[in-house]
Amino acid sequence: MTFLNTALLWGVLAASIPVIIHLINRRRHKTVKWAAMQFLLKATRESRGKKKLRHILILTCRALAIAALMFAAARPVVSGLLGWGGGAIDTVVLILDRSASMEIRPGDGLEPRRAIVLERIAEAMTSLGGARLVLIDSATGDPMEVPSPDVLPEISQTSATDTAADFPALVTRAAEYLAETPGRSEVWLASDLQATNWEASEERWAGARASILALPQPPAVRILALTGETAPNNSISLVGSRRAGDELVLDLQIVRDVAARGTANIPLTIQLDGASTTEMLTLPAQSLTFQQRLTLPPDSESGHGWVSIPADGNPRDNVAYFAYGPDRPVRTAIVAPRGEAASYLSLAAAPPGYGGQEAERIDPADATNLNTSELSAILWAAPMPTGSAANLVEDFVGDGGHVMFLPPGSATAPDATFLGAGWSEPEDAARGSFFILQDWNRGDGLLRDGLDGSPITADRLRSIRRQIPQGDALAPLARWEDGEVFLSRMVLDRGTAWFLGSLPDYTWSNLGDADVLLPAVQRLIAAGSERFDAGYISTVGARDAGLFGDETRTRLDDYGKPDPANAAHEAGVYRLGDRLLAVNRPSIEDDPEVLSRERLDELLEGANPTLLEQAGETGDRTLSRDVWRAFLIAMLLFLIGELLLCLPPRNNSAEAIPAAA
Template identity: 60%
Template sequence: MTFLQQSMLWGLLAASIPIIIHLLNRRRHKTVMWAAMQFLLKATRESRGKKKLRHILILTCRALGVAALVTAAARPLVSGLLGWGGGKPDLVVLILDRSASMEATPHSGTVPRRELALERIRDALADLGGTRLVLLDSASGQPQEVPSPDVLNQISTTTATDTTADFSTLASRAAEYLIETPGRAEVWIASDLQKSNWKPDNDRWTSVRAALASLPQPPKLRILSLGGEPSPNQAIRILSSRRAGNELVLDIEITRSEDSTAPLNLPLSSTMNGVRNMTNVTLAGQNFRFRKSLPIPPNQESGYGWLSIPGDGNLRDNAAFFAYGPSRPVKSLLVAPPGEATEYLSIAIAPGGHGGQSVERKDPAQLSRLELEDVAAVFWAAPLPTGQLSESLNRFLVDGGELVFFAPQGESNAEFLGIKWSAITTSEAGKFFILDSWDHEDGLLRDGLDGTPIPADRFKALKRRLPEGEAAVLARWDDGKTFITRRVVDRGTAWFVGSQPDYTWSNLGDADVLLPVVQRAIAEGAERFDAGYLANIGSRAAAPRPGESRTRLDDYGAPVPANEAFEAGIHRFGERTMALNRPAAEDDPEIMTREMLNNTLEGTGFSLFEDSRTTVSASSGPSDIWRGFLVAMLCFLISEALLCLPKRSSQATAEPGTRNPPVKA
């Protein structure tokens, strides 16, 4: 509850007047004990408790009647967002979530959560005349003075976007703004509480809490969560895009919100260079990954397009965009001495039927420098590099290359990225080292897009070397020792595999394991060349370079010119063409719990309003309830009057015409 005439609340002190009068009246009478009175006191002792309770009720009704009158004069307003405390603020800083997930419509609703939030906030501010409103939206991150709440849904900085949100940064900017803005302020956050946007484990929240607490007048923090459960929704995403000769190969993921395994037939539209085609895909669960190849028309070295699914509970995740450039060969480098392992690796890197793939082998004994500008992946079956070679490989990783180390034959104490090889160990006679566990969803041994696993359970070894050092473990031997580890360096990845494709070591040379491992590393490394065509909205790559202008090329949806920097689509920056998509975090369904909020905003005294209404209505704003307090005052005064009525005697209640019976002596 908030009050338009907050100064009138000082009148609540008048509620103590009946109590003061009662106490003064008690001091006027002096008690004198005399003998005959003892009999009367004894006769009325049994009813004394009831009389005392009656007097307390009369006094309470008088005090509450005065308090209700004063409260009505203060013009109270009640609304879930405004809460039940505090007066009218001088300033409201509104942090508005404009991320793609805010375009989800609540279950059984038709209005996106973002629009619901704007309506609730506009109605909550409607009667707070004189309160300044400053908007801090999640897309631009810049404070903006809003002249009136009525224009909230008309300005470009409140429209839909395909961006993500970072609430720790936004809250920090709100605190910075309030440092130079005196007066009583409140911070309102309108959000769907998506965990990926709040990042509750981010250390920045510690400084945010400290900044808010250090303000001369710490603001009230109010959080508005809207809509309840979302409507059923499907989302499409392009995981990777690469050109292979005259085809564009797309790795695609479609997810759906319902927790169901019932098959769902979904039409998929692909538009490429203005030509549209329709196919159907069937989702058997909540997540479906598949690969789609689109033929590139002759004499078209570059182009763009998008994939789309029908509209549903969120219109911002129904399309994914792609672009491509001229075809280029995929080159890999193999650093290994002559031998059986080198032969198997050469075949796996550039097998027959994989046009455009080539491998260059270099003997580590004759290697002095590396030229890696046009290389997608490096396979290293030799002692770990040092000196200038190590520096070159570090730069290669930073640029997005893939680097795979296989356990070398020779001994060496060299380290790379803090990882070194253990000594060679040999299995007991008649036994093997067996691969026991590996990550089926991530890494070089992950399952295929259709869910088919790599037959890594067939892999066994006579010899092994363990990668030692701090790194993510992706596969282990049956005794728990490490087989594959991974170190991510900027855009690239370094892999350490604890065996080699030599049959005196293991059966890794079998194509059913080695081929997918090598080809996945090459495909991921080749993405650094195709990455120039793909980026996420809000990332550094999605912004024009100095001297470049932005032009939107596609006509999907209803582009807003003033909002194009925050919308997914095909954008041209000077001579560059980029396909910009929403960040992957926006498809994460996990929501902040009350416990997470309590830990994240500990000490801020925040209030959470969860509005499950799914429609916009004129009655959703603050209610002026002073009339209710006047009615309450009348009820208290009438109750007080009834309690003050004298009790009728037993003679007065007797029936008319009757006489008391005579008393016999």
């Protein structure tokens, strides 16, 4: 609680007036000669306890009534942020979450959470007066002194962005700032407590906590939790994008509001190089991941566009931007000896009539001559690469390429492994029986279900011979009936190495029947091709979304109302020097999980954070409020109490003095 007219607080001294009057009255008594002294002495003796207490209470009520009046006149302000224990604060460091998720509207509001909380913080700061406000916004992370709380909602450092927030870093930054700022301070965190922004599992929290607690005057930490009911909201995001000949393949995901039920039809607007089309999309479930193939204009070298859904609770998550560059042939190298397996692999990598895909068999002995710069994928059905070949493949995978290793037909020599992964001895199935796939990951990996949910018929695979991929770094994705691994994965930097435990050869299995091999290889190639298109897609805040050298930033798309002052933190399609880049909000911003109170307390343990929940609701618009009425009511209560105490006891009138003559 603070007071706006602190000078009037001196008036509280007037509370002593009743006591002073009482003392003066006692000194200014009238002297009377008295006869009936014996009754007077007895009455004085008997009234010392209860009566004296009563008299003290009366004086106290009078004093408190005056004090309450003077407190009311001093314009007391109670802040939900400061609580009752507040006092004079020199500095308030406001850590403002400007992430995309903060743009969602409360259930009954028209303004986003960010705007509401800014308005309230401005009101609170204005009414509290005096304290310096330093803003650390989640987009820039730089402390900035705000000259006046009134301008807080207006400045570009508090406007909407498409960024994510990194709270461990922000809290650390606040501690660093306060370490150089003397005086009593407080840290206010305005956030929707999105779990992905708070990164509760991050080890950096220990450092952030220690930084706060190590300050000479540890600040009070108050969290304005912008949680609660929100307006219905759907979001769309770009999962992947690649150009395949004259087509642009967009992998998109739409997530419906958590409260949405049943099937919904959503209009999907696609703008490609200035031309818009709208189609109706049916959402059968809570979320839908789908592939949108866009036919590119003839001879189109590069272009851009966006895909949007209608406006809803959060305007920042209704669009996904994309950009594409010149067409590239999709090339796959098959490193295998000539034979049936190589043929099937070539067919799977470049099916006849499947636009723009090429496959070339390389003899294992010539593997060191591979030109991997143009390759999307490598299918390696030969002994593990060693020496320079191994380095070549490792670099290829590190750059985002995908390689699939298939059994060489013989055990791997102990020193012939690839990054610690190798093969077991070939193993034949018992006569008259097969190795059959029983269990495979249907949500991830090369054998995952299709975008429409249809599964790959991997159970049709029959194998009479197999080799088991072995290695500590391998993550199994599919297993045979006997539990041995059929498919496993090793992620290496930007790319992935896959290990498939059988060959498309009649002496091995029916893998060549295309039920398993074709989708697996095509997915491998699609993933490997993304490294060529990745240069056109980025996320807000990523390093490649920034400017290099003397690059300048130009917004190319026409979606929404861009804020030029905030361009570095907004999603969109940009020309950055010579680069064309579609920048989308980080996918973590679509995660609905909210940090729990317990987890929050753990993260800021020792700092005793005060949580002000529902700060983003529109119903209660006050983080601080005048409470002079409460003091006036208190004054009235004290006066009523004084009146009641002054009333003569009822039993006094019951026994009258015996009548005189």
